[in-house]
Amino acid sequence: MTHEELQDCYALYALGLAGDPERAEIREHLARGCEVCMQNLYRARELTAMLAAAPDAAAPSPRLRRRIMASVGAEDRRFGWAPFLAGALALSLFAAFYFSTRENQFANETLLLRDQLRRQAIELTRLNEAFAILGGPGTIEAGFGQGPKGKVFVNPQRGILLIASNLPPAPDGKIYEAWVIPKGGKPIPAGLFQSDSSGAATHVHPGPVAADANIIAVTLEPAQGSDQPTSTPLLAATLQ
Amino acid sequence: MLLPLILAIHASGGDPDLVRRLQQRDPRALGELYDRYGRLAFSLILRIVRDAGVAEDLVQETFLRVWNRAGGFDAEKGAIGPWLLAVARNRAIDYLRSASGRERNALELEEAEHPSFYRDMESEILQSDRARRVKAALKKLSPQQREVIELAYFEGLSQTEMAERMGQPLGTVKTWVRTALKNLRDDLGVVVPA
Numbered sequence: 001m002t003h004e005e006l007q008d009c010y011a012l013y014a015l016g017l018a019g020d021p022e023r024a025e026i027r028e029h030l031a032r033g034c035e036v037c038m039q040n041l042y043r044a045r046e047l048t049a050m051l052a053a054a055p056d057a058a059a060p061s062p063r064l065r066r067r068i069m070a071s072v073g074a075e076d077r078r079f080g081w082a083p084f085l086a087g088a089l090a091l092s093l094f095a096a097f098y099f100s101t102r103e104n105q106f107a108n109e110t111l112l113l114r115d116q117l118r119r120q121a122i123e124l125t126r127l128n129e130a131f132a133i134l135g136g137p138g139t140i141e142a143g144f145g146q147g148p149k150g151k152v153f154v155n156p157q158r159g160i161l162l163i164a165s166n167l168p169p170a171p172d173g174k175i176y177e178a179w180v181i182p183k184g185g186k187p188i189p190a191g192l193f194q195s196d197s198s199g200a201a202t203h204v205h206p207g208p209v210a211a212d213a214n215i216i217a218v219t220l221e222p223a224q225g226s227d228q229p230t231s232t233p234l235l236a237a238t239l240q
Numbered sequence: 241m242l243l244p245l246i247l248a249i250h251a252s253g254g255d256p257d258l259v260r261r262l263q264q265r266d267p268r269a270l271g272e273l274y275d276r277y278g279r280l281a282f283s284l285i286l287r288i289v290r291d292a293g294v295a296e297d298l299v300q301e302t303f304l305r306v307w308n309r310a311g312g313f314d315a316e317k318g319a320i321g322p323w324l325l326a327v328a329r330n331r332a333i334d335y336l337r338s339a340s341g342r343e344r345n346a347l348e349l350e351e352a353e354h355p356s357f358y359r360d361m362e363s364e365i366l367q368s369d370r371a372r373r374v375k376a377a378l379k380k381l382s383p384q385q386r387e388v389i390e391l392a393y394f395e396g397l398s399q400t401e402m403a404e405r406m407g408q409p410l411g412t413v414k415t416w417v418r419t420a421l422k423n424l425r426d427d428l429g430v431v432v433p434a
Contacts, residue, residue: 008418011421011425012417012418012421015392015393015421016392016396016398017392017398017399017417019398019399045322045326046322047421047424047425047428048326048329048393049319049321049322049325049326050370050371050374050428051374051389051393052280052284052322052325052326052328052329053280053284053325053370053371053374054371054374054375054378055283055284055286055287055394056283056287057279057283058279058282058283058286058292058295059279059282060278060279060282060292060295060296060299061296064278064282064296064299064300065271065274065275065278067296067300068270068274068299068300068303068304069267069270069271069274071300071304072267072270072304072307073267074267074268074270074271
């Protein structure tokens with residue numbers, strides 16, 4: 001038979017479907033090394049090769065690889081390492097989680113300490129200012145006491161120190177504001193402050209005080225403070 | 241389906257080296273061959289024998305056969321993936337025929353898996369897009385055409401056996417087979433003599 005006559009048969013042959021006499025003819029061609037038949041069969045087998053990839057995927061058991069390797073006398077090392085790799089991976093993940101948590105904790109603690117340090121620095125500055133007022137030359141002292149009780153210390157160069165008790169914390173949205181009231185003049189703002197839960201308050205207002213200051217007063221004001229008092233003074237100390 | 245195909249794709253570039261190491265009886269090469277084609281072979285065999293235990297035995301037989309016959313393979317021009325899958329199919333078909341008491345055509349099987357027939361194939365032949373196209377092409381066939389291709393490829397039936405199984409005249413079955421192969425060839429762009 002000629003190759004043209006066999007043209008229809010190569011795909012059938014590759015699929016195992018060719019019948020005689022074509023099948024015998026192809027075999028005879030192949031046996032004598034017929035290049036045309038070989039080439040035609042290579043191409044025909046491409047189709048059968050593609051059909052091999054058509055079934056749905058399925059996974060054999062992991063043991064199968066070991067069996068195959070053992071059957072040629074080789075050890076399947078891949079699975080020997082698997083538990084160690086898995087263990088190392090788990091340990092790495094745990095360590096990463098642990099150290100990231102610890103790092104967060106350290107970062108939070110650092111922020112807290114910085115905040116405490118800042119508050120203490122402010123408090124220290126305030127105390128220094130208070131001592132400077134108390135110990136400064138020319139400081140005068142005045143008391144007050146109808147409801148809130150306490151004292152004010154005024155140093156013309158260094159500022160005002162006010163110490164009060166029985167002064168309940170200002171309600172939400174309000175704050176205490178100190179005033180320097182000169183003789184015959186308008187009150188001058190002298191700083192905002194808050195009292196603690198026990199009713200105690202220490203307020204320092206550094207800086208020169210007007211020479212004609214006559215009264216140190218405190219009013220309850222909106223939280224942002226006021227330029228002029230908007231309420232009746234809660235306490236007033238007259239400087240002698 | 242995709243994972244074994246992806247493994248096969250990535251493997252295709254290194255096949256000549258892998259074949260040479262198989263020929264040098266390097267057991268690690270057998271392990272690599274399994275990693276590349278083991279799941280494909282198992283999926284194919286399972287589709288044919290429909291029993292996972294039997295399929296695993298036949299996969300093992302397939303890889304041992306390839307291990308023992310790699311010497312006759314052309315490392316440069318050979319396509320080891322298609323060859324291995326042909327061996328896998330033959331092992332499964334042989335099992336099926338033997339189990340059902342059908343005649344085993346040893347000569348045909350021997351020819352079909354001879355390593356010298358698997359050369360000059362495109363290395364991309366098992367790539368995932370090809371597999372998808374094959375599936376799509378099979379779906380496009382008429383039910384009868386698809387059935388005869390599946391009976392031939394996945395059950396190893398001859399055309400006479402198909403005619404008996406389907407209760408159809410042999411001539412009709414032959415027509416379905418030829419038309420199905422032509423349609424597959426046209427759809428897949430394979431230069432297969434029809």
